[in-house]
Amino acid sequence: DIQMTQSPSSLSASVGDRVTITCRPSQSISSYLNWYQQKPGKAPKLLIYAASSLQSGVPSRFSGSGSGTDFTLTISSLQPEDFATYYCQQSYSPPPYTFGQGTTLELK
Amino acid sequence: EVQLVESGGGLVQPGGSLRLSCAASGFSFSSYDVNWVRQAPGKGLEWISYITSSGDTIYYADSVRGRFTISRDNAKNSVYLQMNSLRAEDTAVYYCARRGSLQRGMIVVVGLDYWGQGTLVTVSS
Numbered sequence: 001d002i003q004m005t006q007s008p009s010s011l012s013a014s015v016g017d018r019v020t021i022t023c024r025p026s027q028s029i030s031s032y033l034n035w036y037q038q039k040p041g042k043a044p045k046l047l048i049y050a051a052s053s054l055q056s057g058v059p060s061r062f063s064g065s066g067s068g069t070d071f072t073l074t075i076s077s078l079q080p081e082d083f084a085t086y087y088c089q090q091s092y093s094p095p096p097y098t099f100g101q102g103t104t105l106e107l108k
Numbered sequence: 109e110v111q112l113v114e115s116g117g118g119l120v121q122p123g124g125s126l127r128l129s130c131a132a133s134g135f136s137f138s139s140y141d142v143n144w145v146r147q148a149p150g151k152g153l154e155w156i157s158y159i160t161s162s163g164d165t166i167y168y169a170d171s172v173r174g175r176f177t178i179s180r181d182n183a184k185n186s187v188y189l190q191m192n193s194l195r196a197e198d199t200a201v202y203y204c205a206r207r208g209s210l211q212r213g214m215i216v217v218v219g220l221d222y223w224g225q226g227t228l229v230t231v232s233s
Contacts, residue, residue: 001170031212034219036153043203043223044145044153050212055221087153091218095167097143099153 002026002090006100012108017078021103023071023088032092035064035073038102039084047086048073075105083107110134110222112204117227120194124231128189130204130224138162138182141207143220144189146200146229154200158207158218159187172198194231201226 003026013019023033031051036044046055048064051071061076075082088100116128130142144157157178158167166178177190187204208221 031215032217034217036220038153043205043226044220045223046208046219046221049208049210049219050215050217053210053212055219089153089155089220093218095155095158096169097155097158097218099145099155102152 001096002029002092002098004088004090004098004100006086006088006103008103009101010104010106012106013078014108015078015080019075019078019105021073021086021088021105023066023073023100025069025071025090025092028068029090029092031067032090033064033066033071034089034091035062036087036089037082037084038087044087078105080107110206112206112222112224114202114204114224114227117202117229119230119232121233122195122231124194125190125192126194126229128191128202128204128227128229130187130189132185132187132206135206137185140209141218142180142187143205143207143218144178144187145203145205145220145223146198147203147226148197148200151200157189191229194229196231199229199231201228 033051035048038044052064085104111133156169159178175193180187203226205220206222210219
């Protein structure tokens with residue numbers, strides 16, 4: 001199975017900061033990488049699919065990049081509502097479609 | 109409005125069984141694949157199962173294969189997760205999630221674009 005490693009596990013930042021989260025799969029997955037945001041007590045929300053495509057309704061301050069074994073999620077200017085946990089997920093066939101362990105973004 | 113609503117969670121003893129349901133509305137249910145994802149208390153997300161729109165192809169994570177069974181009834185717009193031989197480590201919030209029609213160029217991806225609110229399963233004596 002493909003293992004997903006996110007870094008950092010947690011991150012402290014301020015409103016207006018630019019932040020980057022990294023996800024590295026244990027083998028190449030081309031661009032079959034998604035990013036989700038989860039707030040406490042809520043279901044995850046899809047932000048980015050196919051590594052760099054913004055899901056409908058997601059603010060443009062979120063962006064994704066990468067391919068193969070190195071991916072990043074960038075938030076260009078943090079807003080108060082962005083403090084949450086972020087997960088990457090690979091969807092390289094066949095399943096299991098494993099998630100990263102998560103990155104918790106906290107207010108500094 | 110797309111909605112997925114899980115039900116059937118609760119407290120069960122180790123070795124027991126539960127059947128979770130996921131009721132869908134607001135979209136053409138029979139055209140979409142569905143996944144189950146779980147989250148143990150304070151932990152990350154774990155993908156556990158996938159069923160195609162017609163129900164003809166099914167996948168499981170190793171952690172549940174042989175104990176859990178996914179199924180669907182397109183006439184009832186519902187997906188089910190039958191969970192047998194439950195263990196303490198199966199304690200989690202269980203989410204159903206729709207696979208969206210997501211494509212970038214030639215790449216068609218499995219992305220989960222709508223999720224239910226989750227149902228809590230607690231396995232404890």
